[in-house]
Structures are given as structure tokens and as C-alpha cells.
């Protein structure tokens with residue numbers, strides 16, 4: 001096996017990476033700050049800072065106009081993707097928490113993208129099932145409860161247009177995926193990763209970005 005991971009991401013290197021990425025704007029920075037201030041015990045759920053510019057990049061790269069996000073929390077990833085959408089683009093944001101997503105609503109309004117985001121408060125599986133069956137989604141971001149990742153995947157893949165992209169977050173689950181005794185979220189992600197790798201409808205690459213992301217393109 002050729003070993004590519006010879007560069008350890010120290011705090012200094014991480015800061016260097018962020019300094020060489022497109023800078024976050026004032027609304028994104030404020031949302032990150034407010035999330036840590038208001039929800040210190042849950043804030044680590046927020047997508048990592050470098051994922052904002054990455055998601056925006058992927059939206060532009062794919063020319064996405066119709067995005068589905070599964071797991072919105074306080075709205076950082078939805079904000080980052082919506083800012084990269086064209087004016088007539090739409091993002092459907094799925095979450096179960098009115099409290100957390102209220103902070104997203106505020107930030108989306110301040111950033112002038114509220115009209116591009118439709119928040120649906122309900123178990124995401126129900127929201128996905130209620131969507132049209134035909135392939136119409138250009139990009140989906142998977143970042144909610146890990147035990148349901150396979151169920152979300154199975155709802156999303158048939159609704160994804162050919163060439164469409166699914167971005168799945170936390171696919172390394174803090175390293176639990178290589179623990180033979182993993183339980184809970186770690187075990188669920190292991191099962192999900194095997195499911196994705198075996199799915200011939202999609203072409204997938206797993207990347208060690210942040211807590212691990214998999215990019216999957218529909219064949």
C-alpha cells in the first residue's frame with residue numbers, strides 16, 4: 001500500500017490551510033461565533049470552517065440549482081451553499097430542531113439568501129420521501145443522525161440527477177470506523193461506508209478532510 005498521509009495536520013498547518021482558502025464573510029464568521037457562544041455543548045456538530053468554502057466550490061463546480069441538505073443545525077453549511085447558488089437556485093434544509101435552525105434563519109436573512117432556502121422541520125426521512133420521485137436533485141449534503149445515513153442515501157440516490165453529487169460528512173467518525181468494537185454512530189458509519197463503496201449506481205471517493213467526507217457522483 002502506498003502511504004499518502006505523511007503530512008500531519010498540526011494546528012499551525014490547519015491555520016495555514018484556512019489562511020489559503022477563500023475567507024469566510026462577516027455573516028459566516030458571526031454564525032460560527034454565536035453557535036459556540038449559545039450552544040457550547042453542541043457546537044462541534046457545526047460543519048468545519050474549511051467545509052464552507054469547499055461546499056460553495058462544489059455547488060459552483062456542479063452548477064447545482066437544486067440542493068438538499070440533511071442536517072442543518074444552526075445553518076452554517078446551508079448558508080455556505082446557498083451563497084454559491086444562482087438567484088433562482090433552491091436549497092431544501094431538513095432538520096428536527098426549531099431552536100437550532102432559528103439561528104440559521106437569522107443568518108440566512110442577514111446574508112440575503114433566505115429566499116433560496118426552504119427549511120423543513122420534520123424527520124428528514126419523511127421530508128425526503130415526500131419529494132418528487134424523479135431525478136431532480138443536483139447536490140445533497142448528508143450531515144444528520146448517523147444511524148439513518150443509509151436510509152437517507154436510499155431516498156436520495158434515485159432522486160439525484162445523472163452526474164449529481166452527494167457529499168457525506170463524518171465518514172471517519174473520529175476514527176471509530178477502524179475500531180472493530182465500534183457501536184452507535186461509529187458502527188452506523190462503518191456500515192454506511194461499506195454500503196456506499198458497494199453501490200454501483202454511484203462513483204465515490206472518500207477524503208480525509210476534517211472528520212472525513214465522501215464525494216459520490218451518480219453514474
Ligand SMILES: C[S@@+](CC[C@H](N)C(=O)[O-])C[C@H]1O[C@@H](n2cnc3c(N)ncnc32)[C@H](O)[C@@H]1O
Nearest residue numbers: 045046047071072073077095096123124144145
Ligand atoms: C451535525 S449537525 C448538522 C450541522 C450542519 N450541517 C452545520 O453545518 O452546522 C446534525 C443535525 O441533524 C439534525 N437531526 C438529527 N436527527 C435528525 C432527523 N431524524 N431528521 C432531521 N434532522 C435530524 C440535528 O437536529 C442536527 O441539527
